[in-house]
Amino acid sequence: MPKSQQPNEKTLKTPDAVKFGKDLRGIVRARTRLAVCFWTLPVYVVSIWMLLNNGHSIDSMMWIYMAVYAGFAIDMSMKNCPNCRKQFYVKSIFLNLLTKQCVHCEQTSSPTESPPKD
Secondary structure, three states, X not given: OOHHHOOOOOOOOOHHHHHXXXXXXXXXXXXXXXXXXXXXXXXXXXXXXXXXXXXXXXXXXHHHHHHHHXXXXXXXXXXXXXXXXXXXXXXXXXXXXXXXXXXXXXXXOOOOOOOOOO
C-alpha cells in the first residue's frame, strides 16, 4: 500500500476520537442554532411591525421568540470543550458567539481534527 494511503494515527477511528468528534459537532450545532436565531431578528421585527399595524396582539410572538433565543443561548453556553472540559464559549460571564475555538484551551471546533494527546 502506498505511504499516502496507509492508515495513520489520525485517520483511525477509536472510540475516544469518535466521541471527541461528536462533542465538537454538538458544539458547532449549538453555535449555528443561536446564529440562525440571531439572523432571523429582521424577520421577527417585520412580523411584529405587521402585527402592530393590523391591530393584533404581539405578546405570544414575543414570548415564543424570546424563549427560543434563550433556549439556544443556554444550550450554547452549557457546551463543554472535550479537551479541557470547561465551557467552550464562555470565559467569564459573556458568551462569545464569534469564536470557533475554545476560549480556554484554544481547541478548534472543527470535528475533522483528532483529539489532542495528553
